[in-house]
Amino acid sequence: MNAIVGHGASVHIEACAKTFADGTLALAPATLDIARGETLVLLGPSGCGKTTMLRIIAGLEQPDAGGRVLFDGVDITAVPIEQRNVGMVFQSYALFPNMSVAENIGYGLKIRGVARAERAARVAELVALTNITGLEDRRIDQLSGGQRQRVALARAVAIRPGILLLDEPLTALDAALRDRLRGELNRLLRSLGITTIYVTHDQAEAMELGDRIVVMRKGAIVQIGTPREIYFKPQSRFVAEFVGAANIVEAPVADGRLMLPGGVLPLAEGDTHPAAVAMIRPETIAIVAAEGAALTGTIDSISFIGDRQRVIVGGASDKPLTIDAPNTVAVTIGDRVGLSVAPDAIRLLPEHD
Amino acid sequence: MSHRSFIWICLLPLVAVTAAFFLLPMARLVLLGAQGPHGLAGYLAILFEPRYRATLINTMVLASVTTAATLAIATVSGIFLQRHRFPGRAVLVAMLTFPLAFPGVVIGFLIILLAGRQGLIGGISSHLIGEKLVFAYSIQGLFLGYLYFSIPRVILTIMAAAQKLDPGLEEAARSLGAGPWAVQRDVVLPALGPAFVASGAIAFATAMGAFGTAFTLATNIDVLPMLIYTEFTLAANFSTAAALSVGLGLISWAMLALARSLSGGTVAATG
Numbered sequence A: 001m002n003a004i005v006g007h008g009a010s011v012h013i014e015a016c017a018k019t020f021a022d023g024t025l026a027l028a029p030a031t032l033d034i035a036r037g038e039t040l041v042l043l044g045p046s047g048c049g050k051t052t053m054l055r056i057i058a059g060l061e062q063p064d065a066g067g068r069v070l071f072d073g074v075d076i077t078a079v080p081i082e083q084r085n086v087g088m089v090f091q092s093y094a095l096f097p098n099m100s101v102a103e104n105i106g107y108g109l110k111i112r113g114v115a116r117a118e119r120a121a122r123v124a125e126l127v128a129l130t131n132i133t134g135l136e137d138r139r140i141d142q143l144s145g146g147q148r149q150r151v152a153l154a155r156a157v158a159i160r161p162g163i164l165l166l167d168e169p170l171t172a173l174d175a176a177l178r179d180r181l182r183g184e185l186n187r188l189l190r191s192l193g194i195t196t197i198y199v200t201h202d203q204a205e206a207m208e209l210g211d212r213i214v215v216m217r218k219g220a221i222v223q224i225g226t227p228r229e230i231y232f233k234p235q236s237r238f239v240a241e242f243v244g245a246a247n248i249v250e251a252p253v254a255d256g257r258l259m260l261p262g263g264v265l266p267l268a269e270g271d272t273h274p275a276a277v278a279m280i281r282p283e284t285i286a287i288v289a290a291e292g293a294a295l296t297g298t299i300d301s302i303s304f305i306g307d308r309q310r311v312i313v314g315g316a317s318d319k320p321l322t323i324d325a326p327n328t329v330a331v332t333i334g335d336r337v338g339l340s341v342a343p344d345a346i347r348l349l350p351e352h353d
Numbered sequence B: 001m002s003h004r005s006f007i008w009i010c011l012l013p014l015v016a017v018t019a020a021f022f023l024l025p026m027a028r029l030v031l032l033g034a035q036g037p038h039g040l041a042g043y044l045a046i047l048f049e050p051r052y053r054a055t056l057i058n059t060m061v062l063a064s065v066t067t068a069a070t071l072a073i074a075t076v077s078g079i080f081l082q083r084h085r086f087p088g089r090a091v092l093v094a095m096l097t098f099p100l101a102f103p104g105v106v107i108g109f110l111i112i113l114l115a116g117r118q119g120l121i122g123g124i125s126s127h128l129i130g131e132k133l134v135f136a137y138s139i140q141g142l143f144l145g146y147l148y149f150s151i152p153r154v155i156l157t158i159m160a161a162a163q164k165l166d167p168g169l170e171e172a173a174r175s176l177g178a179g180p181w182a183v184q185r186d187v188v189l190p191a192l193g194p195a196f197v198a199s200g201a202i203a204f205a206t207a208m209g210a211f212g213t214a215f216t217l218a219t220n221i222d223v224l225p226m227l228i229y230t231e232f233t234l235a236a237n238f239s240t241a242a243a244l245s246v247g248l249g250l251i252s253w254a255m256l257a258l259a260r261s262l263s264g265g266t267v268a269a270t271g
């Protein structure tokens, strides 16, 4: 299916910062490389500068002096967006209300002077690809949210862009639809194989879609890595807590063991620090018999979620521990239980962010 | 008291006012128009009597040109003012909308100060080309006056519409390769369409019926409101005045109705 767009361009962002006219520093100098055909996700809480970074890449904002943006090694910092050949999907979709679905999708081709017949063929191809067959002649206000999202995507892809930029394309949809479209979008982006930069504040979306994730906070990049690296090896407390659920345990260390109120947990690294901030993912903690366990606690609460149960155990650590246990484990509130964690599932974090 | 009869009682004042100030005089006007020496044919006189017809055409051409010029000027400046923040912007907007506060007579007076016999333009032109340009009392003067009081209304409507425009639409068009002109043509102007129709209709209706300015300036030219005035007060030709009034009303009303159907109904005449 590469014929549909080709792999697109590689992107290099060098020392791009953005200070808005009112003095807001929206983005600290950021340097980033995106390979051809890669899907890179910008992830972070609201206001951390994701959209600003995306708009700098698109050419809708100019970076502060000194910042440069390169596509395929060519400096395009001064090139306006209309000449950058980028496909953009906006959070509001920004579909043209005065045009039909087909006209929306074909607009970029029309601007490029593509002949009517060729345009129609390309529009038909994209209509099929994005599953909106039969809606070609509808007006935009006659579409559902999910259909609009597809039209916006088809319109952006129609021009065979060098890069595809998506700013929270699923946020405007309700949860069930979002989940379904996320899977669909994932398959589509994989099959297109085009360089994609995807902005979201939803960590589940980031993990499913991203080849790599850039975690941002307060205008700065705090970690770049594959979804697995970000999830299993967060480099800061912020990343650990922002991506997935995490128990953050603060405890002294002795003989390579974490000394907790309810017992000890052996650490993998022969860590010599006198104290540690450690992250333990809820699903890495196993509930075992209390007798002979190195760490024990008391069950405070149990929430049955269906595919698993979320158990809160008090007394083991300084704060109650959250545990995701298989739904078959029989537990009762008030039970004294033993807890075991594989040493390499305990991730030591720097004390301060 | 039942709910229904309560509503009816509330409606009573409305009915009374409508009847007293609107329906009855209107009916009288329509009847009056047909009570001249030619009966109903008095209405046809607007179209077939050369002087009346010339005036009607004159007025409509003037109103159309005013509307077109107003839309062009107000659109460019309205979009600019909405998009750009610069020192003095608020003052400029206030100045542009200031004529709203003036009655037509004052605007006529301003045009005389500008292009009359002692006017600014005359003074400058006699210095520059040795000839005194005086056009306050011509159709150009009237056009200028109409322009002056049409622009504020239209500019405010255009600015409001431009403000509601999603900036994402323009950015999307640009990302698809559209240059500045294409963006205006394909995104901005279509989105402002309803505002054009609405404010254009008002500008047209206002220019058709404006009296104060015409009264001050139209000494040598005939426009419909002036014609009605002279027929009514000087010639005491009540039935012709009535017929002309009904004609004027119909044309303006038709324009507004057309605009309302085109723009989905937010047009109200003012002025």
Ligand SMILES: Nc1ncnc2c1ncn2[C@@H]1O[C@H](COP(=O)(O)OP(=O)(O)OP(=O)(O)O)[C@@H](O)[C@H]1O
Residues within 6 Å of the ligand: A020, A021, A022, A024, A025, A026, A044, A045, A046, A047, A048, A049, A050, A051, A052, A053, A201
């Ligand atoms: N035009 C602007 N002028 C001034 N400040 C701005 C402007 N645009 C954004 N900002 C500020 O820059 C910071 C980063 O904004 P940005 O839109 O990039 O955040 P974001 O990560 O996309 O957030 P969200 O998830 O809410 O969309 C915010 O503090 C925001 O208030």
Ligand SMILES: [Mg+2]
Residues within 6 Å of the ligand: A050, A051, A052, A167
């Ligand atoms: Mg954003």
